[in-house]
Amino acid sequence: MAIKLTDVAKKAGVSVTTVSRVINNHGYLSDKTKHKVFTAMKELNYQPNSLARSLQGKKMKLIGLIFPGITNPFFAELVQDIESILFAKGYKVILCNAQQNKEKERAYLRMLLANQVDGIIAGAHNLGIKEYQELGLPIVSFDRKLSDNVPIVSCDNYQGIKFAVHDLIQSGCQRIFFLGNKQLKGNPTDQRLRAYLNEAKELDFIPHICSVAFSDSILLKNMTIHEMLQKDHPDGVVCTDDLTAILVLQEARKLGLKVPDDLKVIGFDGTKEIQTYHSELSTIAQPINDIAILLVKLLLQRISHPQQELTKMHYILPVKLIKSTTTA
Amino acid sequence: MAIKLTDVAKKAGVSVTTVSRVINNHGYLSDKTKHKVFTAMKELNYQPNSLARSLQGKKMKLIGLIFPGITNPFFAELVQDIESILFAKGYKVILCNAQQNKEKERAYLRMLLANQVDGIIAGAHNLGIKEYQELGLPIVSFDRKLSDNVPIVSCDNYQGIKFAVHDLIQSGCQRIFFLGNKQLKGNPTDQRLRAYLNEAKELDFIPHICSVAFSDSILLKNMTIHEMLQKDHPDGVVCTDDLTAILVLQEARKLGLKVPDDLKVIGFDGTKEIQTYHSELSTIAQPINDIAILLVKLLLQRISHPQQELTKMHYILPVKLIKSTTTA
DNA sequence: AAAAATATGTCAATCGTTTGACATAAAATT
DNA sequence: AATTTTATGTCAAACGATTGACATATTTTT
Numbered sequence A, B: 001m002a003i004k005l006t007d008v009a010k011k012a013g014v015s016v017t018t019v020s021r022v023i024n025n026h027g028y029l030s031d032k033t034k035h036k037v038f039t040a041m042k043e044l045n046y047q048p049n050s051l052a053r054s055l056q057g058k059k060m061k062l063i064g065l066i067f068p069g070i071t072n073p074f075f076a077e078l079v080q081d082i083e084s085i086l087f088a089k090g091y092k093v094i095l096c097n098a099q100q101n102k103e104k105e106r107a108y109l110r111m112l113l114a115n116q117v118d119g120i121i122a123g124a125h126n127l128g129i130k131e132y133q134e135l136g137l138p139i140v141s142f143d144r145k146l147s148d149n150v151p152i153v154s155c156d157n158y159q160g161i162k163f164a165v166h167d168l169i170q171s172g173c174q175r176i177f178f179l180g181n182k183q184l185k186g187n188p189t190d191q192r193l194r195a196y197l198n199e200a201k202e203l204d205f206i207p208h209i210c211s212v213a214f215s216d217s218i219l220l221k222n223m224t225i226h227e228m229l230q231k232d233h234p235d236g237v238v239c240t241d242d243l244t245a246i247l248v249l250q251e252a253r254k255l256g257l258k259v260p261d262d263l264k265v266i267g268f269d270g271t272k273e274i275q276t277y278h279s280e281l282s283t284i285a286q287p288i289n290d291i292a293i294l295l296v297k298l299l300l301q302r303i304s305h306p307q308q309e310l311t312k313m314h315y316i317l318p319v320k321l322i323k324s325t326t327t328a
Numbered sequence C: 001a002a003a004a005a006t007a008t009g010t011c012a013a014t015c016g017t018t019t020g021a022c023a024t025a026a027a028a029t030t
Numbered sequence D: 001a002a003t004t005t006t007a008t009g010t011c012a013a014a015c016g017a018t019t020g021a022c023a024t025a026t027t028t029t030t
Helices: A005-012 A016-024 A031-044 A050-055 A073-088 A102-114 A129-133 A157-170 A190-203 A218-232 A242-254 A272-277 A288-304 B005-012 B016-024 B031-044 B050-055 B073-088 B102-114 B129-133 B157-170 B190-203 B218-232 B242-254 B272-277 B288-304
Strands: A062-067 A092-097 A119-122 A139-142 A152-155 A176-180 A208-211 A236-239 A264-269 A282-285 A314-317 A320-322 B062-067 B092-097 B119-122 B139-142 B152-155 B176-180 B208-211 B236-239 B264-269 B282-285 B314-317 B320-322
Touching: A005 A016, A005 A031, A016 A031, A050 B050, A062 A073, A062 A102, A073 A092, A073 A242, A073 A272, A073 A288, A073 B073, A073 B092, A092 A102, A092 B073, A102 A129, A119 A288, A139 A288, A152 A157, A152 A288, A157 A176, A157 A190, A157 A236, A157 A264, A157 A282, A157 A320, A176 A190, A176 A218, A176 A242, A208 A218, A218 A242, A236 A242, A242 A264, A242 A272, A242 B272, A272 A282, A272 B242, A288 A314, B005 B016, B005 B031, B016 B031, B062 B073, B062 B102, B073 B092, B073 B242, B073 B272, B073 B288, B092 B102, B102 B129, B119 B288, B139 B288, B152 B157, B152 B288, B157 B176, B157 B190, B157 B236, B157 B264, B157 B282, B157 B320, B176 B190, B176 B218, B176 B242, B208 B218, B218 B242, B236 B242, B242 B264, B242 B272, B272 B282, B288 B314
Parallel strands: A062 A092, A062 A119, A119 A139, A139 A152, A152 A314, A176 A208, A176 A236, A236 A264, A264 A282, B062 B092, B062 B119, B119 B139, B139 B152, B152 B314, B176 B208, B176 B236, B236 B264, B264 B282
Antiparallel strands: A092 B092, A282 A320, B282 B320
8 A cells, every 4th residue: 555644644753633734834833843754755755645635625736638639740749838837837637639529528528527627728629618618617728719718829820821821922822722621610710711811802812712621531631632733723822730731742742743833832830840850841830839838827827716707818829930942 | 516426316316325336336226216316417417526436445547658758759649549548448648748857757656656546658768667666556668678577568679670671671772871779778679779780790781870869859860860971871771760760861852862762761660640741751660559559458457457477578569661762 | 924135225434635623732932 | 930922732524435234115036
């Protein structure tokens, strides 16, 4: 059995109450006793049982992270940053890969509740608003509208696509396609398509939307991209994520199209990984680390002041154009 | 406050004991009562408090995953697979990004202990054997020797590099370099260098080792690779991971070397991501999903039969050569 | 009709920790 | 020397669920 409070008390020659008081710094305590207790704890390598503590009302210091998965480098970097920041603040993280699965996400929510997490950072959103509202837990959301009382953090999606379109225009493109999800669901990411359409009007070019969904298989995406390139002859493609942009580059190569001469491509996300291992790709970089910092900050605020009114519901962080050779 | 046992009992019109019995299927129970209780649980959306249950000695159904991080696609895919498999078996996962940090890893171990995890899957190894032995927890390890009583799962590292070398030889290479970690620490991955050296002897070529560490920065890696390509003029490079292989391809392009004509490159890992987004790269593919399945299977065995003697300490799974254009 | 099996309830202890109430003793302040 | 402050101890009740002991019905089987 693991070491417990009574063992520490015995070793230190004090009562359990005193040990507990030392740990929780509660009531009067002499330096001598504190020292005795701390050394006993060290010698026995004592770790208070989180479960028992939190039954008493103490916080579990546990956060649930719900994301579609971590194989997309964007989510991998975001989740890793969030975990690191939380760990530094003494929090632990339960990882939930919800994929595109409603039932799995619902099961995760129940499980997180049963495990007394202090809060949730949600970046996957297969469920309706209702199930999130009913939780009665501090939640913050990345890039999706979950419910009226859940703050959202996102990058400046509108400005990002505006940058992208302007970059292509300045590089001389005339047939600029939008490649991404075309469904508008009331989420911040809807601004990407909005920005594209507005800029088309503004800059007077004809909008062309080629629709691929996040959940489409690679084969399907490749097919769609192949058809677009072959039939519609775009000279510029704005992609709503970097991975899709790379598929475009690969299909272009197969078709013998020269990038950037025949075709210019720009992505979205700007992860370290893509910038390192696909350094040719121009992209719109989301400030991943800042997003992570803000998500954590807002969540911890909600946790420590649950009934405090939210002054701001939507936090928009700036994006950066990273120009490379695919739009040279 | 969350719904608890007493609330369910009241709603169902039975005693708490009965509700607990229904949940744990313990003792005599009529279908009628079971039904009453289950409907009450559903109506109230009741979730038993895991903490309280596991104070009673029930398992937390919680597993700690210790890995260097998840931004490397190999670990991302492995961790995601492990999580999915565990979730399907009713387990939850605490994510630990140990990086290259001894202290962080130690802190994670303490934390996992305090949170009463049922076991640990370890893929990061900054710590010595001792700290892992002292845990008194079921552990399984990926690719590293942790301790005499911790089973190891790894791919067939030796065969992998042997495949790689043979592939380069068959493609006509004569100056084949090994690019990776050259330190031997008693881990299964040591077999990679061993295989290279043995094959050099066997096939009668001069071994050249270019050392880059997993923890080196990208800049440093690039510099090392640049020098190797420029000074030593290899015509084939065996890399111990795909990401490094891609750096080689990028540096080669900068130097105007034609791949595969002037230089052939082969990687190691074979993640879905690299195969999709760097489909040009020849590589040795680890069976990631099978590794995940086996790690979980072994861990759950250790958890359910903790004192059962281990019949086998090292599980080696086969690798596959995936031939593409960088070794054409 | 008696015996056995099934079904439910009451009560209390337990898991490890926290915390308030209360007692008491030593040290510091008047 | 009297009073206040500081330091520690004892005791017991929580937190929410589990489970064994025991009692008492209600069914089912002989």
